[in-house]
Amino acid sequence: MSVAPGLYDVIERRRDVRAEFTGAEVPDEVLARVLGAAHAAPSVGHSQPWDFVLVQDRRTRARFHEHVTAERATYAASLPPDRAATFDRIRVEGVLDATLGIVVTHDPDRGGPQVLGRHAIDDAGLYSTCLAIQNLWLAATAEDLGVGWVSFYREPFLRELLAVPERVRPIAWLCVGPVSHHHDVPDLERHGWRQRRPLADAVHHEAYGRRR
Amino acid sequence: MSVAPGLYDVIERRRDVRAEFTGAEVPDEVLARVLGAAHAAPSVGHSQPWDFVLVQDRRTRARFHEHVTAERATYAASLPPDRAATFDRIRVEGVLDATLGIVVTHDPDRGGPQVLGRHAIDDAGLYSTCLAIQNLWLAATAEDLGVGWVSFYREPFLRELLAVPERVRPIAWLCVGPVSHHHDVPDLERHGWRQRRPLADAVHHEAYGRRR
Numbered sequence: 001m002s003v004a005p006g007l008y009d010v011i012e013r014r015r016d017v018r019a020e021f022t023g024a025e026v027p028d029e030v031l032a033r034v035l036g037a038a039h040a041a042p043s044v045g046h047s048q049p050w051d052f053v054l055v056q057d058r059r060t061r062a063r064f065h066e067h068v069t070a071e072r073a074t075y076a077a078s079l080p081p082d083r084a085a086t087f088d089r090i091r092v093e094g095v096l097d098a099t100l101g102i103v104v105t106h107d108p109d110r111g112g113p114q115v116l117g118r119h120a121i122d123d124a125g126l127y128s129t130c131l132a133i134q135n136l137w138l139a140a141t142a143e144d145l146g147v148g149w150v151s152f153y154r155e156p157f158l159r160e161l162l163a164v165p166e167r168v169r170p171i172a173w174l175c176v177g178p179v180s181h182h183h184d185v186p187d188l189e190r191h192g193w194r195q196r197r198p199l200a201d202a203v204h205h206e207a208y209g210r211r212r
Numbered sequence: 213m214s215v216a217p218g219l220y221d222v223i224e225r226r227r228d229v230r231a232e233f234t235g236a237e238v239p240d241e242v243l244a245r246v247l248g249a250a251h252a253a254p255s256v257g258h259s260q261p262w263d264f265v266l267v268q269d270r271r272t273r274a275r276f277h278e279h280v281t282a283e284r285a286t287y288a289a290s291l292p293p294d295r296a297a298t299f300d301r302i303r304v305e306g307v308l309d310a311t312l313g314i315v316v317t318h319d320p321d322r323g324g325p326q327v328l329g330r331h332a333i334d335d336a337g338l339y340s341t342c343l344a345i346q347n348l349w350l351a352a353t354a355e356d357l358g359v360g361w362v363s364f365y366r367e368p369f370l371r372e373l374l375a376v377p378e379r380v381r382p383i384a385w386l387c388v389g390p391v392s393h394h395h396d397v398p399d400l401e402r403h404g405w406r407q408r409r410p411l412a413d414a415v416h417h418e419a420y421g422r423r424r
Contacts, residue, residue, distance in 0.1 A: 006354075007219050007222050007249075007351065008245070008249065008351070010219050011249050011252050011347055011350075012252060014252075014254065016254050032411075033220070035411060035415060037219075037220065037223050039411045039414055040224065040226075042226065042228050042349070044361075044363055045400065046398060046405060046407075048408070048409045051414050051415075051420070052414055052415050053416040053417075053418070053419065053420055054417055054418070056418070071331075071332050074332075075326075075328070075331045075332075078326060078331065090328070092328075092329070105420065111406065114287075114290060116299065116302070116400065117363040117364060118363065119283075119286070119287045119290065119364075120283050120286075120287075120363065120364060120365060120366050121363050121365070121366075121367065124363045126335070126338070126342075127342045127383065130339045130343060130346070131342060131345065131346040131349075133339070133343065134253065134342070134346035134347060135223055135346060135350075137343075138219055138223075138347075138350070139219065139220070139223070142218075142220070149254065151256055151329040151330065151333050151336045152329060152331075153332060153333075154333075162420050163422075165421075172339070188257065188258040189258065193257070193258060193328060194257065194258040194259070194323065194328075196258075196260070197251075199248055199251045202247075202251055202263050202264055203247060203263075203264050203266065204264065204266065205265075206265070206266070206268070206269050206272065206374075207374050207375045208263070208265055208374050208375050208377065210375075
Protein backbone atom coordinates (compact mmCIF):
# COMPACT_ATOMS: atom_id res chain seq x y z
CA MET A 1 0.00 0.00 0.00
CA SER A 2 1.63 3.25 -1.07
CA VAL A 3 -0.74 5.81 0.43
CA ALA A 4 0.01 5.95 4.13
CA PRO A 5 -3.19 5.18 6.05
CA GLY A 6 -3.82 7.27 9.16
CA LEU A 7 -3.08 5.78 12.54
CA TYR A 8 -6.63 5.95 13.91
CA ASP A 9 -7.98 4.34 10.77
CA VAL A 10 -5.53 1.44 11.15
CA ILE A 11 -6.32 1.04 14.85
CA GLU A 12 -10.03 0.91 13.98
CA ARG A 13 -9.64 -1.58 11.11
CA ARG A 14 -7.31 -3.98 12.93
CA ARG A 15 -8.93 -7.36 13.65
CA ASP A 16 -7.82 -10.66 15.11
CA VAL A 17 -8.17 -12.78 11.99
CA ARG A 18 -9.01 -16.49 11.93
CA ALA A 19 -11.01 -17.45 8.85
CA GLU A 20 -10.25 -14.92 6.11
CA PHE A 21 -6.68 -15.77 5.08
CA THR A 22 -6.22 -16.33 1.34
CA GLY A 23 -2.74 -17.87 1.52
CA ALA A 24 -1.43 -15.47 -1.14
CA GLU A 25 2.23 -14.48 -1.11
CA VAL A 26 3.55 -11.63 1.05
CA PRO A 27 6.23 -9.70 -0.88
CA ASP A 28 9.61 -9.59 0.90
CA GLU A 29 9.62 -5.79 1.07
CA VAL A 30 6.20 -5.74 2.74
CA LEU A 31 7.32 -8.30 5.32
CA ALA A 32 10.47 -6.25 5.91
CA ARG A 33 8.40 -3.11 6.61
CA VAL A 34 6.15 -4.99 9.02
CA LEU A 35 9.10 -6.50 10.91
CA GLY A 36 10.85 -3.12 10.88
CA ALA A 37 7.82 -1.56 12.55
CA ALA A 38 7.88 -4.24 15.24
CA HIS A 39 11.60 -3.72 15.75
CA ALA A 40 11.05 0.04 16.20
CA ALA A 41 9.00 -0.52 19.36
CA PRO A 42 10.10 0.99 22.67
CA SER A 43 11.81 -1.35 25.13
CA VAL A 44 12.88 -1.09 28.74
CA GLY A 45 16.52 0.00 28.89
CA HIS A 46 16.55 -0.17 25.05
CA SER A 47 16.95 -3.92 25.54
CA GLN A 48 15.03 -4.93 22.39
CA PRO A 49 14.35 -8.38 23.87
CA TRP A 50 12.23 -9.70 20.99
CA ASP A 51 12.97 -12.07 18.10
CA PHE A 52 10.84 -13.14 15.15
CA VAL A 53 10.80 -16.70 13.83
CA LEU A 54 9.20 -16.87 10.39
CA VAL A 55 7.52 -20.22 9.85
CA GLN A 56 6.37 -21.32 6.42
CA ASP A 57 7.27 -25.03 6.48
CA ARG A 58 4.04 -27.02 6.08
CA ARG A 59 5.16 -29.86 8.35
CA THR A 60 5.99 -27.49 11.21
CA ARG A 61 2.65 -25.78 10.80
CA ALA A 62 0.78 -29.10 10.61
CA ARG A 63 2.36 -30.21 13.91
CA PHE A 64 1.45 -26.92 15.56
CA HIS A 65 -2.08 -27.07 14.16
CA GLU A 66 -2.56 -30.54 15.62
CA HIS A 67 -1.40 -29.33 19.04
CA VAL A 68 -3.70 -26.28 18.90
CA THR A 69 -6.65 -28.47 17.94
CA ALA A 70 -6.08 -30.64 21.00
CA GLU A 71 -5.81 -27.55 23.26
CA ARG A 72 -9.03 -26.22 21.80
CA ALA A 73 -10.76 -29.46 22.77
CA THR A 74 -9.32 -29.25 26.30
CA TYR A 75 -10.70 -25.74 26.69
CA ALA A 76 -14.09 -26.64 25.19
CA ALA A 77 -14.44 -29.47 27.72
CA SER A 78 -14.00 -26.96 30.59
CA LEU A 79 -17.01 -24.85 29.56
CA PRO A 80 -20.59 -24.96 30.85
CA PRO A 81 -23.03 -26.18 28.12
CA ASP A 82 -24.30 -22.76 26.96
CA ARG A 83 -20.78 -21.36 26.59
CA ALA A 84 -19.63 -24.56 24.91
CA ALA A 85 -22.38 -24.14 22.29
CA THR A 86 -21.29 -20.55 21.59
CA PHE A 87 -17.63 -21.54 21.49
CA ASP A 88 -18.39 -24.31 19.02
CA ARG A 89 -19.13 -21.67 16.36
CA ILE A 90 -15.86 -19.78 16.90
CA ARG A 91 -12.68 -20.45 14.96
CA VAL A 92 -9.55 -19.95 17.03
CA GLU A 93 -6.79 -20.08 14.44
CA GLY A 94 -5.75 -19.92 10.81
CA VAL A 95 -2.39 -21.67 11.18
CA LEU A 96 -2.58 -23.61 7.91
CA ASP A 97 -4.49 -21.03 5.86
CA ALA A 98 -2.29 -18.00 6.58
CA THR A 99 0.74 -17.33 4.41
CA LEU A 100 3.15 -17.68 7.31
CA GLY A 101 3.45 -17.82 11.05
CA ILE A 102 5.51 -15.21 12.87
CA VAL A 103 6.49 -16.51 16.28
CA VAL A 104 7.56 -13.69 18.56
CA THR A 105 9.91 -14.70 21.35
CA HIS A 106 11.20 -12.93 24.45
CA ASP A 107 14.77 -13.19 25.72
CA PRO A 108 14.92 -12.14 29.40
CA ASP A 109 18.74 -12.08 29.29
CA ARG A 110 19.02 -9.60 26.42
CA GLY A 111 20.67 -6.41 27.69
CA GLY A 112 22.73 -8.09 30.41
CA PRO A 113 22.15 -8.29 34.14
CA GLN A 114 21.40 -4.59 34.71
CA VAL A 115 18.69 -3.58 32.25
CA LEU A 116 17.87 0.06 32.94
CA GLY A 117 14.34 0.22 34.32
CA ARG A 118 13.93 -3.48 35.05
CA HIS A 119 15.47 -3.74 38.51
CA ALA A 120 12.15 -3.09 40.22
CA ILE A 121 9.78 -4.71 37.69
CA ASP A 122 11.12 -7.88 36.15
CA ASP A 123 8.12 -8.24 33.82
CA ALA A 124 9.01 -4.92 32.17
CA GLY A 125 11.05 -6.83 29.58
CA LEU A 126 8.05 -8.94 28.71
CA TYR A 127 5.96 -5.79 28.32
CA SER A 128 8.44 -4.50 25.71
CA THR A 129 8.04 -7.61 23.59
CA CYS A 130 4.27 -7.08 23.61
CA LEU A 131 4.69 -3.49 22.40
CA ALA A 132 6.63 -4.86 19.41
CA ILE A 133 3.75 -7.23 18.69
CA GLN A 134 1.26 -4.37 18.56
CA ASN A 135 3.49 -2.39 16.18
CA LEU A 136 3.70 -5.49 13.98
CA TRP A 137 -0.07 -5.95 14.08
CA LEU A 138 -0.82 -2.35 13.11
CA ALA A 139 1.79 -2.30 10.34
CA ALA A 140 0.38 -5.53 8.91
CA THR A 141 -3.10 -4.00 8.99
CA ALA A 142 -1.80 -0.89 7.20
CA GLU A 143 -0.40 -3.24 4.53
CA ASP A 144 -3.84 -4.89 4.17
CA LEU A 145 -2.59 -8.10 5.77
CA GLY A 146 -4.47 -9.98 8.44
CA VAL A 147 -2.95 -11.05 11.75
CA GLY A 148 -4.36 -13.69 14.08
CA TRP A 149 -2.80 -14.29 17.48
CA VAL A 150 -3.08 -17.98 18.37
CA SER A 151 -2.96 -18.61 22.08
CA PHE A 152 -4.25 -22.19 22.30
CA TYR A 153 -0.86 -23.78 22.89
CA ARG A 154 1.56 -24.69 25.64
CA GLU A 155 4.85 -22.83 25.67
CA PRO A 156 7.03 -25.96 26.09
CA PHE A 157 5.50 -27.50 22.97
CA LEU A 158 6.23 -24.46 20.83
CA ARG A 159 9.70 -24.06 22.33
CA GLU A 160 10.60 -27.60 21.31
CA LEU A 161 8.95 -27.31 17.89
CA LEU A 162 11.10 -24.29 16.95
CA ALA A 163 14.26 -25.14 18.93
CA VAL A 164 13.80 -22.04 21.11
CA PRO A 165 16.50 -21.96 23.83
CA GLU A 166 15.56 -22.82 27.40
CA ARG A 167 15.25 -19.34 28.91
CA VAL A 168 13.67 -17.71 25.86
CA ARG A 169 9.86 -17.64 25.90
CA PRO A 170 7.64 -17.94 22.84
CA ILE A 171 5.10 -15.16 23.44
CA ALA A 172 2.88 -15.39 20.38
CA TRP A 173 2.20 -17.38 17.24
CA LEU A 174 0.87 -14.81 14.82
CA CYS A 175 -0.83 -16.04 11.64
CA VAL A 176 -0.01 -13.47 8.96
CA GLY A 177 -1.04 -13.01 5.36
CA PRO A 178 -3.39 -11.42 2.85
CA VAL A 179 -7.08 -11.72 3.69
CA SER A 180 -10.28 -11.63 1.66
CA HIS A 181 -11.59 -8.86 3.94
CA HIS A 182 -11.49 -7.47 7.47
CA HIS A 183 -14.71 -7.79 9.49
CA ASP A 184 -16.11 -4.57 10.96
CA VAL A 185 -16.94 -6.24 14.26
CA PRO A 186 -14.57 -8.53 16.21
CA ASP A 187 -15.36 -12.26 15.82
CA LEU A 188 -16.07 -12.71 19.52
CA GLU A 189 -18.66 -9.92 19.43
CA ARG A 190 -20.28 -11.20 16.23
CA HIS A 191 -20.60 -14.67 17.73
CA GLY A 192 -22.04 -13.41 21.01
CA TRP A 193 -19.07 -14.49 23.12
CA ARG A 194 -18.37 -11.15 24.76
CA GLN A 195 -19.26 -7.52 24.14
CA ARG A 196 -17.24 -4.33 24.11
CA ARG A 197 -16.80 -2.58 27.44
CA PRO A 198 -17.70 1.14 27.40
CA LEU A 199 -14.58 3.30 27.50
CA ALA A 200 -16.03 5.34 30.37
CA ASP A 201 -15.94 2.23 32.57
CA ALA A 202 -12.20 1.95 32.04
CA VAL A 203 -11.33 5.55 32.97
CA HIS A 204 -10.66 6.55 36.59
CA HIS A 205 -9.70 9.92 38.02
CA GLU A 206 -6.87 10.41 40.54
CA ALA A 207 -7.44 6.99 42.12
CA TYR A 208 -8.77 3.59 41.05
CA GLY A 209 -12.56 3.46 41.15
CA ARG A 210 -13.01 7.23 41.40
CA ARG A 211 -15.22 8.67 38.63
CA ARG A 212 -15.44 12.30 37.65
CA MET B 213 -4.09 17.25 14.84
CA SER B 214 -6.54 17.11 11.97
CA VAL B 215 -4.38 15.66 9.19
CA ALA B 216 -4.05 11.96 9.90
CA PRO B 217 -0.34 11.11 10.06
CA GLY B 218 0.69 7.80 8.49
CA LEU B 219 1.29 4.82 10.72
CA TYR B 220 4.94 4.28 9.79
CA ASP B 221 5.68 7.95 10.36
CA VAL B 222 4.15 7.77 13.84
CA ILE B 223 6.04 4.56 14.67
CA GLU B 224 9.28 6.23 13.59
CA ARG B 225 8.67 9.48 15.52
CA ARG B 226 7.56 7.83 18.77
CA ARG B 227 10.03 8.37 21.60
CA ASP B 228 10.16 7.56 25.30
CA VAL B 229 10.08 11.12 26.63
CA ARG B 230 11.68 12.28 29.87
CA ALA B 231 12.90 15.88 29.65
CA GLU B 232 10.84 17.65 26.99
CA PHE B 233 7.41 18.03 28.62
CA THR B 234 6.04 21.59 28.60
CA GLY B 235 3.20 21.00 31.08
CA ALA B 236 0.68 22.61 28.71
CA GLU B 237 -2.94 21.51 28.81
CA VAL B 238 -4.21 18.47 26.92
CA PRO B 239 -7.69 19.20 25.50
CA ASP B 240 -10.35 16.72 26.67
CA GLU B 241 -11.19 15.62 23.13
CA VAL B 242 -7.53 14.80 22.42
CA LEU B 243 -7.26 12.76 25.61
CA ALA B 244 -10.49 10.98 24.68
CA ARG B 245 -9.08 10.01 21.27
CA VAL B 246 -5.87 8.72 22.84
CA LEU B 247 -7.74 6.65 25.43
CA GLY B 248 -10.14 5.44 22.75
CA ALA B 249 -7.19 4.17 20.72
CA ALA B 250 -5.87 2.28 23.74
CA HIS B 251 -9.31 0.83 24.40
CA ALA B 252 -9.53 -0.41 20.78
CA ALA B 253 -6.59 -2.79 21.32
CA PRO B 254 -7.02 -6.51 20.81
CA SER B 255 -7.40 -8.64 23.93
CA VAL B 256 -7.41 -12.34 24.65
CA GLY B 257 -11.02 -13.60 24.67
CA HIS B 258 -12.10 -9.95 24.13
CA SER B 259 -11.49 -9.56 27.90
CA GLN B 260 -10.36 -5.89 27.72
CA PRO B 261 -8.52 -6.29 31.05
CA TRP B 262 -7.06 -2.76 31.16
CA ASP B 263 -8.03 0.38 33.08
CA PHE B 264 -6.64 3.92 32.95
CA VAL B 265 -6.17 6.05 36.06
CA LEU B 266 -5.63 9.70 35.12
CA VAL B 267 -3.45 11.42 37.72
CA GLN B 268 -3.11 15.19 37.80
CA ASP B 269 -3.09 15.86 41.56
CA ARG B 270 0.26 17.47 42.45
CA ARG B 271 0.50 15.76 45.84
CA THR B 272 0.00 12.30 44.38
CA ARG B 273 2.60 13.02 41.74
CA ALA B 274 5.05 14.42 44.29
CA ARG B 275 4.78 11.25 46.37
CA PHE B 276 5.33 9.08 43.33
CA HIS B 277 8.26 11.24 42.23
CA GLU B 278 9.91 10.84 45.61
CA HIS B 279 9.53 7.05 45.41
CA VAL B 280 10.94 6.95 41.86
CA THR B 281 13.91 9.07 42.92
CA ALA B 282 14.73 6.58 45.67
CA GLU B 283 14.42 3.64 43.25
CA ARG B 284 16.71 5.41 40.82
CA ALA B 285 19.34 5.68 43.55
CA THR B 286 18.95 1.98 44.38
CA TYR B 287 19.54 1.05 40.77
CA ALA B 288 22.48 3.46 40.39
CA ALA B 289 24.17 1.85 43.40
CA SER B 290 24.00 -1.56 41.68
CA LEU B 291 26.03 -0.45 38.65
CA PRO B 292 29.76 -0.83 37.98
CA PRO B 293 31.53 2.61 37.94
CA ASP B 294 31.61 3.14 34.15
CA ARG B 295 27.92 2.33 33.76
CA ALA B 296 27.09 4.46 36.80
CA ALA B 297 28.81 7.44 35.15
CA THR B 298 26.78 6.95 31.95
CA PHE B 299 23.57 6.47 33.92
CA ASP B 300 24.21 9.66 35.87
CA ARG B 301 23.54 11.69 32.68
CA ILE B 302 20.24 9.96 31.92
CA ARG B 303 16.86 11.23 33.09
CA VAL B 304 14.43 8.44 33.90
CA GLU B 305 11.14 10.29 34.36
CA GLY B 306 9.11 13.45 33.84
CA VAL B 307 6.47 12.77 36.50
CA LEU B 308 6.17 16.38 37.68
CA ASP B 309 6.78 18.10 34.33
CA ALA B 310 4.25 16.17 32.24
CA THR B 311 0.66 17.37 32.09
CA LEU B 312 -0.68 14.17 33.62
CA GLY B 313 0.14 10.61 34.50
CA ILE B 314 -1.87 7.79 32.98
CA VAL B 315 -1.51 4.67 35.09
CA VAL B 316 -2.50 1.58 33.15
CA THR B 317 -3.66 -1.33 35.27
CA HIS B 318 -4.38 -4.97 34.53
CA ASP B 319 -7.29 -6.93 36.03
CA PRO B 320 -6.62 -10.68 35.74
CA ASP B 321 -10.23 -11.45 36.76
CA ARG B 322 -11.87 -9.45 33.97
CA GLY B 323 -13.76 -11.81 31.69
CA GLY B 324 -14.53 -14.41 34.34
CA PRO B 325 -12.88 -17.75 35.03
CA GLN B 326 -12.87 -19.03 31.43
CA VAL B 327 -11.28 -16.36 29.28
CA LEU B 328 -11.16 -17.74 25.73
CA GLY B 329 -7.49 -18.27 24.83
CA ARG B 330 -6.05 -17.95 28.32
CA HIS B 331 -6.46 -21.49 29.64
CA ALA B 332 -3.01 -22.51 28.38
CA ILE B 333 -1.17 -19.19 28.79
CA ASP B 334 -2.14 -17.25 31.87
CA ASP B 335 0.08 -14.29 30.94
CA ALA B 336 -1.97 -13.75 27.76
CA GLY B 337 -4.17 -11.31 29.69
CA LEU B 338 -1.14 -9.27 30.65
CA TYR B 339 -0.03 -9.20 27.03
CA SER B 340 -3.37 -7.65 26.05
CA THR B 341 -2.90 -4.78 28.47
CA CYS B 342 0.50 -4.07 26.92
CA LEU B 343 -1.05 -3.92 23.44
CA ALA B 344 -3.38 -1.21 24.73
CA ILE B 345 -0.38 0.73 26.02
CA GLN B 346 1.26 0.70 22.60
CA ASN B 347 -1.94 1.93 20.93
CA LEU B 348 -2.06 4.74 23.50
CA TRP B 349 1.59 5.61 22.89
CA LEU B 350 1.19 5.79 19.11
CA ALA B 351 -2.04 7.80 19.31
CA ALA B 352 -0.40 10.28 21.69
CA THR B 353 2.52 10.60 19.27
CA ALA B 354 0.10 11.22 16.39
CA GLU B 355 -1.44 14.00 18.52
CA ASP B 356 2.04 15.52 19.03
CA LEU B 357 2.05 14.54 22.69
CA GLY B 358 5.00 12.92 24.41
CA VAL B 359 4.76 9.73 26.45
CA GLY B 360 7.35 8.51 28.94
CA TRP B 361 6.98 5.09 30.58
CA VAL B 362 8.32 5.24 34.13
CA SER B 363 9.42 1.86 35.44
CA PHE B 364 11.50 2.85 38.47
CA TYR B 365 8.85 1.91 41.03
CA ARG B 366 7.60 -1.00 43.09
CA GLU B 367 4.12 -2.24 42.27
CA PRO B 368 2.92 -2.35 45.91
CA PHE B 369 3.81 1.33 46.36
CA LEU B 370 1.83 2.41 43.32
CA ARG B 371 -1.06 0.12 44.19
CA GLU B 372 -1.40 1.75 47.59
CA LEU B 373 -0.90 5.28 46.24
CA LEU B 374 -3.85 4.94 43.85
CA ALA B 375 -6.03 2.57 45.89
CA VAL B 376 -5.69 -0.15 43.25
CA PRO B 377 -7.46 -3.35 44.43
CA GLU B 378 -5.36 -6.28 45.60
CA ARG B 379 -5.44 -8.52 42.52
CA VAL B 380 -5.21 -5.68 39.99
CA ARG B 381 -1.66 -4.87 38.84
CA PRO B 382 -0.39 -1.39 37.96
CA ILE B 383 1.51 -2.10 34.72
CA ALA B 384 2.76 1.35 33.75
CA TRP B 385 2.95 4.96 34.86
CA LEU B 386 2.92 6.91 31.62
CA CYS B 387 3.88 10.59 31.73
CA VAL B 388 1.78 12.28 29.06
CA GLY B 389 1.62 15.80 27.69
CA PRO B 390 2.73 18.30 25.06
CA VAL B 391 6.48 18.41 24.45
CA SER B 392 8.85 21.03 23.08
CA HIS B 393 10.11 18.48 20.52
CA HIS B 394 10.69 14.78 19.88
CA HIS B 395 14.33 13.69 19.63
CA ASP B 396 15.32 11.83 16.46
CA VAL B 397 17.42 9.32 18.40
CA PRO B 398 16.28 7.52 21.58
CA ASP B 399 17.75 8.99 24.79
CA LEU B 400 19.55 5.78 25.69
CA GLU B 401 21.33 5.74 22.31
CA ARG B 402 22.21 9.45 22.47
CA HIS B 403 23.72 8.97 25.91
CA GLY B 404 25.71 5.90 24.92
CA TRP B 405 23.78 3.51 27.14
CA ARG B 406 22.84 0.96 24.51
CA GLN B 407 22.67 0.86 20.71
CA ARG B 408 20.05 -0.37 18.29
CA ARG B 409 20.22 -4.05 17.39
CA PRO B 410 20.19 -4.73 13.62
CA LEU B 411 16.81 -6.07 12.49
CA ALA B 412 18.53 -8.95 10.67
CA ASP B 413 19.79 -10.27 14.03
CA ALA B 414 16.20 -10.54 15.25
CA VAL B 415 14.84 -12.51 12.28
CA HIS B 416 15.03 -16.32 12.19
CA HIS B 417 13.77 -18.74 9.56
CA GLU B 418 11.73 -21.86 10.34
CA ALA B 419 13.49 -22.36 13.70
CA TYR B 420 15.19 -20.21 16.31
CA GLY B 421 18.79 -19.42 15.38
CA ARG B 422 18.42 -20.49 11.76
CA ARG B 423 19.37 -17.75 9.26
CA ARG B 424 18.47 -17.69 5.61
